[in-house]
């Protein structure tokens with residue numbers, strides 16, 4: 001059953017540190033059956049478990065171990081478990097293999113979720129895929145959390161800390177995931193056990209450094225003790241001294257997607273401006289943005305003119321904010337506009353190329369990942385262009401420094417440029433379009449005699 005959230009519970013009352021998520025007032029001293037209520041008293045997390053050893057989870061497990069915590073990794077995929085136990089990286093991510101080596105004596109993995117019970121806190125990081133209405137599915141989180149909760153109950157263990165790091169639909173923790181935990185554990189969240197919502201702000205390709213030196217650590221907490229325990233963990237774990245923002249769980253769910261939605265708004269603004277500037281012969285979008293970024297209220301980050309944003313996070317987190325607004329009877333026109341500009345940016349790329357070449361021509365699409373240093377092609381501008389050109393009757397050649405038909409099956413339908421060095425010296429195509437700013441493409445962009453179109457300032 002997919003129990004994704006259907007209604008967003010109100011967050012009307014203001015949260016205070018002494019109050020758990022969804023609290024409505026002081027609680028009685030006892031449970032209905034007369035047993036005393038007890039606040040969770042985890043004060044120090046020494047041993048951790050990480051459920052979901054994918055692109056994010058394997059990096060969290062490895063860095064926790066590298067920074068001195070005992071870690072049990074859990075995944076339903078025996079291959080990922082096997083790799084961790086062999087001391088190898090289960091996914092491609094810079095510095096992951098090194099982190100695993102550093103923490104090897106403290107890191108092991110298993111497919112048996114019950115082993116998480118022996119640890120103080122479990123981080124849950126399975127997928128939370130988008131559904132057609134824009135919300136995120138809770139299915140994998142429920143399946144990952146349930147066996148751990150059952151095992152905690154069977155063991156009679158008190159005060160296990162459940163930490164959700166996957167992105168959730170705002171309201172899903174209070175309406176779906178915590179009620180499941182309360183049913184399985186037979187207790188009240190925030191009193192008999194603790195829950196934190198703790199998403200990470202990391203960019204693929206830089207996950208290890210992003211985890212160790214973040215700008216922000218975000219903790220949504222069911223009760224102050226749980227939040228304090230997690231804060232203490234981060235104070236030992238982080239190499240820098242980031243702002244640790246603690247708040248209610250619903251606030252943290254909203255903060256996570258708002259951050260990404262705000263940045264997509266910034267990127268879409270650059271693309272909107274680029275389209276306007278392009279209609280003026282002497283206007284240079286790169287010069288305009290470079291100047292704008294000097295205003296400290298704007299800043300230079302994510303103000304680079306290029307193409308549409310893509311990947312597994314930005315597009316869907318931004319749509320989730322719009323969904324969240326609809327759930328409470330509002331609109332989120334800014335989030336919707338970011339999405340519309342992003343779609344328009346993709347279409348505009350196809351139209352521009354269509355003006356520079358004609359069906360039947362051979363066009364090389366260079367860079368089909370959503371950004372450099374990753375093999376992921378999800379919602380990437382290059383992949384979209386290649387698909388659209390093929391549909392319009394072009395012969396399309398694709399090239400990337402990381403994505404291949406093996407790791408990105410959507411590339412199977414295209415002819416691949418397998419030898420970059422050879423292509424670079426003799427492209428033999430009507431047009432080459434640089435869709436992803438891999439720095440290596442700079443050489444081609446500088447070559448005279450090759451017709452190259454690059455929206456990026458390489």
Ligand SMILES: NC(=O)C1=CN([C@@H]2O[C@H](COP(=O)(O)OP(=O)(O)OC[C@H]3O[C@@H](n4cnc5c(N)ncnc54)[C@H](O)[C@@H]3O)[C@@H](O)[C@H]2O)C=CC1
Nearest residue numbers: 052053054055056057075076077126127128143144166167
């Ligand atoms: N990849 C990223 O850059 C970021 C991802 N996130 C969020 O983190 C979550 C995970 O994302 P990724 O790591 O990219 O996903 P992924 O698909 O790379 O990895 C998920 C892992 O969870 C495992 N899994 C599935 N069901 C399980 C279960 N019942 N028990 C234990 N393991 C289970 C899968 O086998 C897989 O190894 C998502 O909610 C995503 O939105 C948030 C910030 C950044």
Ligand SMILES: O=C(O)[C@H]1O[C@H](OP(=O)(O)OP(=O)(O)OC[C@H]2O[C@@H](n3ccc(=O)[nH]c3=O)[C@H](O)[C@@H]2O)[C@H](O)[C@@H](O)[C@@H]1O
Nearest residue numbers: 200201202203204267302303304309310311313314370371
């Ligand atoms: O929520 C998440 O999962 C993560 O999503 C993003 O991380 P990521 O998608 O890996 O990558 P980014 O490096 O942020 O790039 C995203 C997209 O923005 C585009 N971009 C980036 C910068 C820029 O100036 N312009 C621009 O179009 C990139 O080309 C790429 O398509 C955020 O940067 C992370 O903070 C966040 O935790």
